[in-house]
Amino acid sequence: MMRALAIGGFLTAVLLFTAVEWASRREGSRVPTLGDVCAFVMRYEVGPVPVGRIGLFGFWWWLGWHFLAR
Amino acid sequence: MDHSRELTAEAPRTWDRPVVSVPVLISLSLVGGQLPSFSAQANLYTFGTGGALIWLGLSNRVPRRPAPRRLAPGAVWWLLPAAVFGVLEGATFVLSVGDDFPTFSRLADPLLDDELVRSTAWFAWLAAFWGLVRR
Numbered sequence: 001m002m003r004a005l006a007i008g009g010f011l012t013a014v015l016l017f018t019a020v021e022w023a024s025r026r027e028g029s030r031v032p033t034l035g036d037v038c039a040f041v042m043r044y045e046v047g048p049v050p051v052g053r054i055g056l057f058g059f060w061w062w063l064g065w066h067f068l069a070r
Numbered sequence: 071m072d073h074s075r076e077l078t079a080e081a082p083r084t085w086d087r088p089v090v091s092v093p094v095l096i097s098l099s100l101v102g103g104q105l106p107s108f109s110a111q112a113n114l115y116t117f118g119t120g121g122a123l124i125w126l127g128l129s130n131r132v133p134r135r136p137a138p139r140r141l142a143p144g145a146v147w148w149l150l151p152a153a154v155f156g157v158l159e160g161a162t163f164v165l166s167v168g169d170d171f172p173t174f175s176r177l178a179d180p181l182l183d184d185e186l187v188r189s190t191a192w193f194a195w196l197a198a199f200w201g202l203v204r205r
Contacts, residue, residue, distance in 0.1 A: 016151035031144035
């Protein structure tokens with residue numbers, strides 16, 4: 001029962017990600033694409049240090065290591 | 071002189087075209103898909119490919135697409151799937167009861183044992199990484 005809840009919940013999250021991305025790509029949409037959100041986050045800098053860029057790259061690197069090497 | 075410099079700056083680099091980058095990403099993914107979990111090779115390969123992409127992304131060697139200065143108000147919709155995923159992942163991680171209430175990565179592990187699925191996951195990871203590098 002709990003396992004089905006977990007699988008259903010994760011599938012719901014994936015479907016929601018897909019639905020929001022689909023909505024963002026419609027003409028005249030007020031929802032930015034996930035790529036635009038990432039690009040906006042990567043603009044964040046503290047002085048000369050691109051904190052947003054380093055943070056997002058680091059997160060994505062860790063994600064790949066976690067799933068593909070561990 | 072200035073005219074020729076402008077032409078040179080606007081010409082897309084050969085390796086930056088999809089006809090080059092996509093086959094390179096597919097080749098890297100096929101290699102990555104052969105490497106089993108928890109192996110030294112898989113760790114080294116992940117660190118190598120990821121490290122190279124981070125180096126490219128933090129240097130100015132790759133042209134970047136312009137980033138938006140402001141986000142549209144609809145950006146708040148992204149919180150919905152992120153919250154559903156985050157709450158569920160947090161709950162499964164904290165409760166830590168294994169296969170009865172599995173985390174996302176525990177669910178993904180058996181799928182990633184298949185080489186084709188693993189190569190596809192490698193391609194998705196590398197392609198998204200390449201997309202981030204160019205933003």
